[in-house]
Amino acid sequence: DAGITQSPRHKVTETGTPVTLRCHQTENHRYMYWYRQDPGHGLRLIHYSYGVKDTDKGEVSDGYSVSRSKTEDFLLTLESATSSQTSVYFCGAGGLSSGANVLTFGAGSRLTVL
Amino acid sequence: DQQVKQNSPSLSVQEGRISILNCDYTNSMFDYFLWYKKYPAEGPTFLISISSIKDKNEDGRFTVFLNKSAKHLSLHIVPSQPGDSAVYFCAASAETRDDKIIFGKGTRLHILP
Numbered sequence: 001d002a003g004i005t006q007s008p009r010h011k012v013t014e015t016g017t018p019v020t021l022r023c024h025q026t027e028n029h030r031y032m033y034w035y036r037q038d039p040g041h042g043l044r045l046i047h048y049s050y051g052v053k054d055t056d057k058g059e060v061s062d063g064y065s066v067s068r069s070k071t072e073d074f075l076l077t078l079e080s081a082t083s084s085q086t087s088v089y090f091c092g093a094g095g096l097s098s099g100a101n102v103l104t105f106g107a108g109s110r111l112t113v114l
Numbered sequence: 115d116q117q118v119k120q121n122s123p124s125l126s127v128q129e130g131r132i133s134i135l136n137c138d139y140t141n142s143m144f145d146y147f148l149w150y151k152k153y154p155a156e157g158p159t160f161l162i163s164i165s166s167i168k169d170k171n172e173d174g175r176f177t178v179f180l181n182k183s184a185k186h187l188s189l190h191i192v193p194s195q196p197g198d199s200a201v202y203f204c205a206a207s208a209e210t211r212d213d214k215i216i217f218g219k220g221t222r223l224h225i226l227p
Contacts, residue, residue, distance in 0.1 A: 035217070100148060
């Protein structure tokens with residue numbers, strides 16, 4: 001969806017290096033989420049945000065941190081990347097519409113940690 | 115502990131027939147359930163949702179049924195079309211509790227010609 005942009009789309013890095021993935025939205029959504037997709041695990045929630053500077057942990061938050069200093073940007077940081085963090089990362093953004101929080105997702109960021 | 119379960123990793127259905135994808139959940143606090151569709155190399159896209167106070171929601175070829183007593187929901191696609199071949203994710207949220215949206219592992223649907 002053109003309203004959610006993830007960068008970089010592909011990244012190869014080495015174990016121990018810091019990595020930051022960026023999610024940018026143009027829809028002024030209140031909620032933003034980071035998920036990782038791995039074979040056999042589906043989409044697992046890493047961290048999410050319910051407003052500027054308001055974030056909380058998801059199911060698999062160890063080794064990850066996030067920041068949201070403005071509505072449109074949600075950053076995911078791996079302070080010291082490990083091979084287990086090799087994955088495809090998806091950012092979603094949304095708001096309550098007719099009750100349900102429907103997310104629009106970006107196209108994903110494929111991260112390889114060597 | 116897996117709160118949203120999709121126990122069928124894959125499903126093959128003949129074009130024109132009905133596709134039924136299943137999802138089970140364990141958290142009785144979930145108040146909204148959603149289905150997303152995902153093609154390779156793309157992000158998931160929203161298909162249909164249902165509130166926990168309803169038992170059915172229909173949108174064109176897609177219908178979601180919710181059985182709260184069994185903690186089970188299903189997505190029916192009728193008739194199935196080649197473009198429906200994708201991975202389908204079931205998701206759930208408990209908006210009265212927190213803002214987490216939990217996804218299942220997904221079911222890969224193959225529509226056969």
